Amino acid sequence: MQPVQTALLVLLLPLASAVVIALFLRKQGALASYVSTVAAGIIAALSLKLIFGGAHDINQSWEWLRFGNFAISLGIKFDDLAALMLFVVSFVGFLIHVFSLGYMHDDGARARFFGGLSIFMFSMLGIVLADNLFMIFIFWELVGFSSWLLINHYHEKQSAADASKKAFIVNRVGDFGFLLGIIMCYWSNGTVNLTQLGDHHVYSTMIPLLLFCGAMGKSAQMPLQVWLPDAMEGPTPVSALIHAATMVAAGIFMLCRINVLMVPDALTVIMWIGTATALYAALCAIVQSDIKKVLAYSTLSQLGYMVAAFGLGGDSGFHSTTQISSGLLANGQHTPLQVVTMTMAISGGAAAAMFHLTTHAFFKALMFLGSGSVIVGCHHEQDIFKMGGLNKKMPVTFVTFTVGVLAIIGMPGLAGFFSKDAILYLAMENNKGVFAVLAITAVLTAFYMIRMWKLTFFGEARSKDASHAHESGLSLTLPLVVLAILSVIGGYSGVFTKLAGYVAHMVPEAEGSAHVTILLVSLVVMFTGAGSAWFFYQSAATDTLEQKSRLVFNGLTQLKESFDNLYNYYVAKIQQRFAMLLNFIDHVLYQGAIQGLASFVGLFGYGARALYVGSIHAYVYWFLLGLVLLWGFAAGIF
C-alpha cells in the first residue's frame, strides 16, 4: 500500500466506523463500542506504520470544488509535524477508547458515545493531515461539533446541556476570526495551501492575528478560555481525549502549521496572551474542589505555556534574520540539505510548543484517565474533599497518577521536565518578563497539583464512597500504565526524535551555564510549590486556604468567576438590549413597510370583491359597461 493510501485509510476509517454505528448499531451498545475501539486500534497501527515506515513526505491534493477561478482542494500533507501530531492523536485516542470500554460499560447511550468518539477521531485526523487552511477549517468545525456532542452526553443534566452550548458558541466566536483570517489570506496570497504559502506569501500582521483567533477559541486562550472548565461536564474519557490531549492542542498545532506567516508584532501578542492565560488558569486552579476542574484549569495553564512558547520562539528568529518571507526562522541548527527537503520550516518556539504539546498529551491524558478511575472507584464522587486515603485502595491508579503529577510539575527525568525547561529556557533568552511569569506559574502548578494529589490519595477517607473505594478493572488500568510509561520516556530526545524527526532538532536546548541556571530555577520552582502545598494543606473536609485566609480564597474564586460574570453582563445587559433595539427597528421599519404594502393590496382586493354580487344580471351590466369601454377605446374616444 502506498503511504498516501495508508494516510487516506487512517482518515476515512473512523468516519466509516461512525457511519456504521450511527446507521446500524444505535441500539447495540456493546457492538458499537467494539467497532469503534477496533477502528481506533487499526488507525493507531496504520499511523505507526506511516510514522516509522518511511519518509514523511506525502504531499498530494485533489480539487474538490471550483467556482470560476476559485478552487477548494482537499489534500494530505504529511511531514514531520503531522507525524508527531498523528502519533499523539491516534495513539492517545486508541488508549482512551480502551479506557472508555470499561468506563462507559454501564452507560445506556454507549452507542452514541462511541459514535461520537469515532467522528471526533475523523475530524481531528482531518486537521492533522490537511494540506490547506480551508480543509483545516472544515475539520476544525467538525471537531467543534463532536466536542459539542460529547460534552452533551449526559444531556438530561441541565448543566451539561448548558456547557456544551457554551463550548460551541465560544468556539464560534474564535472561528469567526479564523474564517476571516483564511479569507484574507486567500485574498492577499491567492492560495491557502500550506506548502505554497511556505514558498511565498505577503507580509501582514492582520492575517496571523486573525488566524490566531481560531486557536484562541479551540485552545481556550484568554479571553475565550471560559468554555473549557465547563466542558468537564462530559464523561471523563472525553475530557481526557478532547479537552486535554488532542482537540485543545489543535490550536497549537494550527499555529505551528502557519508558522511561516508569523510576524514579530503578531508573535508578541500571541506570547503575552499565552503567558496571561498560563498565570490566570494556574491561579484559578488553586481554589477548585472538583478533581476534573483542577485538571481543566491545569490544562488551560499548560496550553498557555505552549502558546507563550510559540510566541517566544519565532521572535528570536526574526531578530537574527531580516529576510521575512523565506520562512526559515531557525538559527543555523540544521544543515542546508535538510532545508531543501523541508517543505515548511518551523521556528524553535513552535518546536518547543509541539514538544510540550506531546508530553502534555501523555501526562494530562494519564491524569484525566486516572481521575476517571478515581471517580469510578469512589462511585462517581468528584469532590477531592470527600476523597482521601486512596493510595492503598487503588495502588495502580495511585502510582500512575503520581507519575503524571511528577511529570507536570517538572520532576527531573520525566517528560514534563524536558519540555517545560525548553520553554523556560526560551523565555529566559528572549523575554525576562515572560520568564518571570512562567516561573511563577510553574510554582503554582506544583502547588495546586500537589494539593490535589495529597487530598485525593493521602490521609483518611472523608466519605463513605471513598472508604469503599476499589481498584478499577484492567480496561481502565492498562491505558494508565501505558500512558505512565510514555510520560516517563516521552521527554528523552532519543524517543522524541524518532517521533518528531526534524521538529525535535529545532527544540531549543540550554547549554553550559544557561543549562545550570535553568535546571536550578526549575528545581527551586518545583520544590517551592510542591513543598508549600504538601505542608500547607491538611487532609480535611474543608479547604485549608479557605480557613486560614478567607480573603485570598475569595479573591481567587472571584478571579475565576470574573470572566463568566463579565460575559453574563455583556450578554444580558449589552447584547440583549442591542437585540431589543434591533427588534424595535424591525417592528417599526420593516414590518411597517412590508406589512403596509401587503394590507394595501388586501384592501384593493376587498374593494374588488364588492363587484361580485352573485347576480347574473349584474354581471351582464358589467359586461355591457366593459363592451362600451372597449368600443370607446377602439373608436378613439378616449
Added chain:
Amino acid sequence: MITASLNSYLVVSALLFVFGFIGVLLRKNTLVIFMCLELMLLASTLALVAFSRFNATLDGNVFVFFILTIAAAEVAVGLAIIVALFRKRHTVQVEELNHLKN
C-alpha cells in the same frame, strides 16, 4: 317582387339584437335568457347575410355557416347545463342561482 333596401334589413337586425339584449338583461328564467342570447346571435347572422347579398360577395355567407355550427354546439352544451342545473336545484331562476357568492 318586393325589393327591400339594405337599411331595412339592418333595422330588423338591430331591433332583434336590442330585443335579445333587453331580454338577457331583464328576464329571470335562465332558459329565456338563453333564448334571448340565441336571438342576438341570429340578429348578427341576419346582418351578415344582408351585407353579403348587397355586396355580392360570399364572405358573409361563409361566416354565417361557421356561426351556425358554433351556435349548434353552444346550444347543446348550454341546454345540457340548464337541464343538469334544474335536476340539481329544481329551479332555473337566476336570482336563486347565487350559491357561489354565499
